[in-house]
Amino acid sequence: xxxxxxxxxxxxxxxxxxxxxxxxxxxxxxxxxxxxxxxxxxxxxxxxxxxxxxxxxxxxxxxxxxxxxxxxxxxxxxxxxxxxxxxxxxxxxxxxxxxxxxxxxxxxxxxxxxxxxxxxxxxxxxxxxxxxxxxxxxxxxxxxxxxxxx
Numbered sequence: 001x002x003x004x005x006x007x008x009x010x011x012x013x014x015x016x017x018x019x020x021x022x023x024x025x026x027x028x029x030x031x032x033x034x035x036x037x038x039x040x041x042x043x044x045x046x047x048x049x050x051x052x053x054x055x056x057x058x059x060x061x062x063x064x065x066x067x068x069x070x071x072x073x074x075x076x077x078x079x080x081x082x083x084x085x086x087x088x089x090x091x092x093x094x095x096x097x098x099x100x101x102x103x104x105x106x107x108x109x110x111x112x113x114x115x116x117x118x119x120x121x122x123x124x125x126x127x128x129x130x131x132x133x134x135x136x137x138x139x140x141x142x143x144x145x146x147x148x149x150x
């Protein structure tokens with residue numbers, strides 16, 4: 001199964017956008033799916049429903065960090081190179097989705113900033129077609145990047 005298909009499947013089962021993308025790459029990151037779901041659980045809804053940075057974009061960045069990140073925290077060059085990679089991925093995400101800000105993608109003019117996630121119903125998924133597309137594109141962007149850089 002493609003990572004994009006797995007990511008959409010996870011979303012349709014109830015995972016948030018970030019969990020959907022990050023956990024879909026468990027086979028590549030080496031992080032067990034259950035741990036990936038926990039690690040990315042705070043970033044759905046544009047960071048815990050704050051409608052800021054898109055969770056799908058964040059999940060993509062988390063997975064990219066797990067695969068390509070640096071661990072030499074004293075290396076300015078490693079940090080610089082990694083930030084360039086991530087900015088490139090985010091730029092491609094914006095090119096495909098128009099923004100990396102959740103509320104902009106959703107077409108919301110105000111930040112709801114509510115703690116209560118919406119129930120996952122057919123109506124919810126109908127309203128969240130843009131989320132499904134963001135999830136799919138985030139996984140496709142990362143798959144392409146991994147293929148070209150490993």
